[in-house]
Amino acid sequence: MASQKITINVDGMNCGHCSGMVEKTLEAIKGISEISVSLENKNATFLTDDNANIQKAINGINTAGYKAFQ
Numbered sequence: 001m002a003s004q005k006i007t008i009n010v011d012g013m014n015c016g017h018c019s020g021m022v023e024k025t026l027e028a029i030k031g032i033s034e035i036s037v038s039l040e041n042k043n044a045t046f047l048t049d050d051n052a053n054i055q056k057a058i059n060g061i062n063t064a065g066y067k068a069f070q
Contacts, residue, residue, distance in 0.1 A: 003033075003047040006054055011067040013039050018066070025060040029053055044068075 013019050019037040022044055026035045034047045044061070048054065054070065061068035 003049045005045060005047055006057070006070075007043050007045045008054075008057060008061065008068050008070055009043050010037075010061055011042060011069075013037075013042060013066060015039070021064050022061055022066060025064045026057055029056050029060060032057065 010022055013022060016039065019039040023035055023037045026032050026037075026044060026046055031050045031053045032046045032048050035044065036046070037044045044057070046057070048057075058068045058070070
């Protein structure tokens with residue numbers, strides 16, 4: 001399966017520390033790469049070739065204290 005670019009909306013990011021926490025959360029998930037977190041756009045974009053990683057990303061971001069949704 002080819003990698004797909006996924007964008008997840010993230011509510012609750014208010015500063016650089018917040019976006020850094022979201023980025024670290026995504027970096028910890030095996031199979032996710034090319035992560036970009038935008039504080040301005042309130043979203044996170046990444047590449048994955050496993051659809052299960054999308055839900056893992058959403059769950060991880062929610063666990064970190066933010067509201068993630070697609």
